[in-house]
Amino acid sequence: MRAFDHQDVRAYLYRCASAVKRHQAYLTRLDAALGDGDHGDNLAMGFAAVAEMLTTDTSATPGHLLRRAGYELTASVGGASGPLYGTAFIQAAEAAGAHPTIDADLLGQMLEAAALALARRGRCSVGDKTIQDTLRPAVDAYHAARSSGHAPAACLAAAIHAGARGMRSTRALVAQRGLAIRLGERAIGHLDPGAVSCLLLLRAMVAPARPSTSRRDQHLAGVDA
Amino acid sequence: MTAEERIAELESELARVNEEARRETDAMFAQYQLSQLLASGGTPAELARALAAEVMRLCDALSVSVWLAEADGDAFVLAGQAGDPVGVPTRFESRDGAGAWALGTPGSHLIQVSAERLTGLVGMVRKQDAGLDPDGLRVVKLARHEIAVALGNAQLRNELEVERRELTAIIDGATDVIVQVGRDLRVVRINRAAMAFLGELASDSVGRTCAEVLQCARAGAHGEDACPLAEVLRTGEPIPIRDTTVVGHEGQVVSMVGGYAPIAIGSDEPRATAILRDVSGAKALQELREGFVATVSHELRTPLALVKGYAETLLHLELPESERLHYLERIDQLAERLRGLVTEILDVTHLHADPLVLERVPVQLSSLVARLVGDLEMTGGVERVRVDLPMSLPPVEVDAVRIGQVLENLVRNALKYSPESTTVTIAAEPTGAGWLTVHVEDEGVGVPERERSLVFEPFHRGRNVRESSIPGTGLGLAISRRIVEAHGGRLTLDSRPDGRPGTRVSFNLPVAGGRRRATGTTVPVSATTPGSGTITTRVGS
Numbered sequence: 126m127r128a129f130d131h132q133d134v135r136a137y138l139y140r141c142a143s144a145v146k147r148h149q150a151y152l153t154r155l156d157a158a159l160g161d162g163d164h165g166d167n168l169a170m171g172f173a174a175v176a177e178m179l180t181t182d183t184s185a186t187p188g189h190l191l192r193r194a195g196y197e198l199t200a201s202v203g204g205a206s207g208p209l210y211g212t213a214f215i216q217a218a219e220a221a222g223a224h225p226t227i228d229a230d231l232l233g234q235m236l237e238a239a240a241l242a243l244a245r246r247g248r249c250s251v252g253d254k255t256i257q258d259t260l261r262p263a264v265d266a267y268h269a270a271r272s273s274g275h276a277p278a279a280c281l282a283a284a285i286h287a288g289a290r291g292m293r294s295t296r297a298l299v300a301q302r303g304l305a306i307r308l309g310e311r312a313i314g315h316l317d318p319g320a321v322s323c324l325l326l327l328r329a330m331v332a333p334a335r336p337s338t339s340r341r342d343q344h345l346a347g348v349d350a
Numbered sequence: 351m352t353a354e355e356r357i358a359e360l361e362s363e364l365a366r367v368n369e370e371a372r373r374e375t376d377a378m379f380a381q382y383q384l385s386q387l388l389a390s391g392g393t394p395a396e397l398a399r400a401l402a403a404e405v406m407r408l409c410d411a412l413s414v415s416v417w418l419a420e421a422d423g424d425a426f427v428l429a430g431q432a433g434d435p436v437g438v439p440t441r442f443e444s445r446d447g448a449g450a451w452a453l454g455t456p457g458s459h460l461i462q463v464s465a466e467r468l469t470g471l472v473g474m475v476r477k478q479d480a481g482l483d484p485d486g487l488r489v490v491k492l493a494r495h496e497i498a499v500a501l502g503n504a505q506l507r508n509e510l511e512v513e514r515r516e517l518t519a520i521i522d523g524a525t526d527v528i529v530q531v532g533r534d535l536r537v538v539r540i541n542r543a544a545m546a547f548l549g550e551l552a553s554d555s556v557g558r559t560c561a562e563v564l565q566c567a568r569a570g571a572h573g574e575d576a577c578p579l580a581e582v583l584r585t586g587e588p589i590p591i592r593d594t595t596v597v598g599h600e601g602q603v604v605s606m607v608g609g610y611a612p613i614a615i616g617s618d619e620p621r622a623t624a625i626l627r628d629v630s631g632a633k634a635l636q637e638l639r640e641g642f643v644a645t646v647s648h649e650l651r652t653p654l655a656l657v658k659g660y661a662e663t664l665l666h667l668e669l670p671e672s673e674r675l676h677y678l679e680r681i682d683q684l685a686e687r688l689r690g691l692v693t694e695i696l697d698v699t700h701l702h703a704d705p706l707v708l709e710r711v712p713v714q715l716s717s718l719v720a721r722l723v724g725d726l727e728m729t730g731g732v733e734r735v736r737v738d739l740p741m742s743l744p745p746v747e748v749d750a751v752r753i754g755q756v757l758e759n760l761v762r763n764a765l766k767y768s769p770e771s772t773t774v775t776i777a778a779e780p781t782g783a784g785w786l787t788v789h790v791e792d793e794g795v796g797v798p799e800r801e802r803s804l805v806f807e808p809f810h811r812g813r814n815v816r817e818s819s820i821p822g823t824g825l826g827l828a829i830s831r832r833i834v835e836a837h838g839g840r841l842t843l844d845s846r847p848d849g850r851p852g853t854r855v856s857f858n859l860p861v862a863g864g865r866r867r868a869t870g871t872t873v874p875v876s877a878t879t880p881g882s883g884t885i886t887t888r889v890g891s
Contacts (some may be wrong), residue, residue, distance in 0.1 A: 161390065205386065208379055246379050248407045295434075302407065305384070306400040307392045 128226035134187040135179055137195055140329035142172035155318035159305035164318040174201035185273065185311045187192060188221030204301065206319060209247050209256060210326070228276035236264045236284070251291070253301035256319035263288030263327055281331055288327045290314035292320040373485055380408050380489045388493070388500035394886075397504045398430025401472070401497065406432045408486030411474040413438060417448065418501060419469040426471055438475065438522045446475070455661040459487065460783040463494040467502030474882040505606065527596075527606070531560050531579050533619050547628070549599025560624075565597035569604070576612045579772075581624065582622040586612050594626065634804060642824075650691065658682075694825045706836040710748040712862035715743055715778055718754050722761060733767045746786050747862040752833045756841075759826040759854050768794025768852065774815040785839070785858045793852040802843055806831045831859070 129137075145152070145168045152165030174197045185192040187283045191214050199211030207284060220238035227235065249255040249260065264286030270280040295317035303319075305312045351359070354634045366733040387404050398416040406414040413433030417426035426448055428440040444447040445462070448471050452460040457476035460877055462469065468803040472490065476482050490497075501862050521528060522542045530539040537555045545553055548563060560579055567573050571594040575578065575698070579820065589610040595778070599603045613653040660677045665670070669677070726732035746753075757776070772793035781787045797805055806827050829839040839858040 162388075205379075205383055208382075246376055248380065301403060304387060304390050305398075306387070307390060307396045307405045309396075309399065 128228040129187060129232070130226045130228035131184055131187050131190050134190045134227075135182075135328055136332065138179060138190070138344045140332070142176040144325040145172045145322065146330050148321075150214065152294040152318050152322055155316055155321060157301065158315045159303075159308065159317065161202055161304055161310055162245050164206055164322065167202045168210075168322055170209070171202035171207050174198075177249070179303050186221070186223055186225055187227050188218045188223060190218075191215075192218035193219060197232045205247075206256075209243055209319075212246045212297055213243045213260075219296045222342050229271060229280060232277070233264075233267055233271055233280075235305045236260075236267055240264045249302045252298060254295045254298040254305060254317045254320070255300075255302050256317075258298070258317065259292045259323040259327070261287045262291040263323075264334060278331075283297075285324070285331070288324050292297055295320045330337070360564065362754075377489055380486065381476075381493065384408070384489060384493050385496060388496055388687075391507070392504060393508055394429055394501060394504040396430075397501060400430070400433065401501075402430045402432035405472060405474065405490050407487070408489055409474050410477070410486060412477045413471045413475045417442060417471040417473070418502075428609040429470070431845055433475075435475070438473065442471075445471075457481075461490060461830065463501070465496040465498035465502050466496055466627070468498050468505060470498060470501055472497065480718065491766055500588045524845045526625065527628075529555075529560060529579075529585075529626070530621050530623045531611070532621055533573075533583060535559050535561070535577065535580060535583075537563055537622060547598060548596070564626075567593055569595035569597045570675040571595040571832045577623055579622045580609065582610045582612050583620060588612060598625065604628055605633050610879055627641065634807075645769070646695075650688065653687050655680050657684050657688075673772050694829065697825070704830065706752075708752065708836060709751055710747050710837075712745040712747050713753075714745050715739065715788065715859070718750060719776055721754060722757050725758070725853070731762075734765060734770070734773055736773050736775045738775055740779065743778055743786060744780065744857040746838055748859055749833075753837070753859065756830040756833050757788070757790075759830045760814055760857075763796065764790055764792035764853070764855075768792040772852075780861070781858060784861045786861055787858045789854055789856045791846055793846075793850060793853060796845065796851055797851050798845060805843060806841070827855075835857075 145165070149165040149169040151170065153162055154165075156164035167283050176192045178193060182190065184193060195211040195214030195218060197211075197267040198207050198214060198274050201207065202211075202341060218237040220235040224231060240257070243260060244250060244257055247255060247257065249257045251258055257312065263284040267280050267284040272281040275283070293316070296315065297313060298317075299310060300306050300308065300312045300317070305317070306316075384404055387400055388402075391397075392396055392400070398418070402414040402416050411764070412435060413435035415431045415435055415438050415778070416429050418429045419426050423501065424444045426442040426445070431438070439451060442451065448460060452458045452473065453754075455475065459474045459476075461472045463472060472494075474482055474487075490871055524541060525543050527544040527547050528539075528541040529537060531546055536557055536559055540555050544555075548555075561567060561574055562576065572578075577882050578594070582589060588607075592607050592608055592610065595603050596606055598770055605628070607625040608624050608630045610624050611623060613621045613623055660681045663676060664677055686857055713875075719737055719739065723735065723737070726735060761774060761776065768774065775789070775791045777789045777791070779787055779789075807824075827841075827843075834841040834857045838860055840856065841857040843853060843855050846854050
């Protein structure tokens with residue numbers, strides 16, 4: 126895997142917008158069971174704003190582009206997910222600094238910065254039935270794979286695999302954060318919508334070999350749609 | 351200061367400002383999340399529990415508890431907890447008691463939340479060797495009014511929900527038909543009793559006119575121009591009571607009495623509610639009472655007037671011996687008729703008021719029939735009776751006098767209410783499970799279908815019978831049914847199974863020593879098959 130430049134990041138953000146749009150109704154349905162039923166709609170709105178921003182953006186570095194995307198998400202999404210994902214993108218951009226490209230090690234630092242920022246802002250940790258249940262194991266798996274000397278593409282694959290496992294783990298959890306706290310034990314049996322959307326954004330880091338024609342992406346196999 | 355030192359100082363200052371901005375942003379986001387949680391509704395317990403969990407995370411506490419003030423009194427009662435609240439009280443008798451707990455619990459922090467409707471306490475216990483997060487604590491303190499308003503609203507919602515459920519239970523549990531219409535007379539609400547009473551039409555009645563659902567016009571009550579609901583909507587005045595008729599779920603016309611009231615819900619358009627009660631049973635009872643008065647006055651006064659007339663004649667006139675004897679015989683006959691009537695009235699009263707003591711003995715039905723036939727030979731009518739009993743009937747275990755009375759009532763009824771040229775048949779058949787069923791069939795005027803359930807009521811006489819001049823009290827069938835039921839059997843009335851005009855009355859009796867089911871709730875009815883093994887007697891022919 127070659128290093129990502131700002132054009133790759135643009136393509137990544139477009140893929141995020143596309144994935145969120147495709148799963149908008151599903152995410153909203155998941156949120157209806159646990160929260161206020163607007164997660165898919167809110168994220169779709171946010172990434173539509175990001176896509177709109179990309180049409181006029183002239184950023185020359187990945188960091189600058191990600192920062193603008195983070196601001197768009199924070200400013201355009203009504204629910205908590207916008208500021209949370211916005212914070213993650215902005216902190217990842219902070220880690221990227223002014224580097225013209227993102228190599229595997231820098232990507233690891235950016236992912237770590239995003240996970241830490243999200244944990245801090247959301248005051249959440251693994252096991253709380255949140256985005257963090259996907260993001261933290263994905264980042265840890267990325268670091269582990271990188272430490273073991275795996276190729277960057279394999280590190281990303283390991284991250285996505287661990288993220289998917291973490292996402293599925295939310296089904297058995299009682300929520301400790303967000304509106305789902307009210308439900309107590311009744312939250313068990315439902316996937317956390319934030320954990321699912323986080324996996325979509327991680328998956329978007331890998332450019333598909335060919336456009337997916339299936340209704341649901343392979344990574345969501347086993348997930349109620 | 352060197353340039354490098356200045357740069358380092360500026361970088362340090364920049365980092366500090368950045369960190370401060372980040373903390374402020376974190377606090378704002380925490381406040382947003384707390385507000386979102388408080389606005390999310392739920393019961394007071396759910397909200398208190400969620401609030402405790404949120405505050406615990408915000409303040410990085412070991413545990414958080416939320417107590418709410420009791421409506422009448424100074425005490426605070428635990429409403430929700432999160433974390434590890436070991437040793438945290440579930441109740442404080444006063445605000446001071448809570449303060450004393452906080453003072454005596456190192457690292458705890460108590461925040462009072464107050465609004466118009468509610469006062470509560472949020473208590474935090476810090477983790478060992480760690481303080482509470484000052485930013486989180488600041489967020490909670492800033493939100494204390496918002497917290498109290500949210501908890502107060504949750505309590506109010508809870509009270510309203512309880513009240514709504516109670517009112518719904520009252521309306522759903524009501525046996526009266528309750529229908530509410532809007533200004534256009536279309537149904538907006540209807541209760542369960544109405545759905546059961548009115549049947550299919552009522553099940554999807556919301557949005558249809560009350561005229562379609564209640565069918566008052568079809569039932570002969572009134573047209574739309576005289577609709578009480580329309581009147582209430584027009585005048586705004588209630589109608590405390592008014593008779594009406596509607597069409598019930600079986601298509602029957604039902605007499606109802608209704609109260610109608612206007613209802614104004616806030617600024618919504620006015621509505622009118624009808625509460626209707628089925629009074630067809632009460633009306634039938636009223637008819638029975640009227641029947642009793644008519645019967646008693648007619649059946650008692652007529653013979654009494656005759657007795658008085660004969661007696662006065664005997665007192666004041668010199669009559670030939672033969673005529674005098676004839677008058678005395680008539681007085682005797684009339685006295686016997688009065689005695690019979692009084693006996694029947696006493697009998698039916700006694701049978702309904704007291705448990706019936708039976709002297710059961712094994713007896714052949716044929717012997718009871720023979721006794722009746724003997725009596726009929728004396729009083730007349732025997733030539734119209736046909737007995738159709740199988741030879742091999744088992745004996746029944748009954749009170750012979752009482753069952754003889756039943757047979758006599760049924761056969762005399764049959765003779766009385768059928769033309770003189772027709773036959774009355776007494777038949778019987780074993781019907782399995784230790785029972786013997788007796789049938790008395792006539793070729794008379796029959797009993798209209800709608801009156802069949804009423805003929806066993808004391809003093810009831812069928813409309814067609816009342817319109818005829820046949821005398822009677824309406825007590826015979828009531829007495830007979832009571833006697834049969836005391837034997838564990840059942841008395842039923844039906845059309846003749848061969849489809850000819852007339853009535854078949856059937857009752858079942860327990861076979862002596864037979865193994866039978868506990869009750870004769872159903873009486874299998876089948877036509878008798880005359881032929882070999884059957885005694886067929888045309889008495890007197």
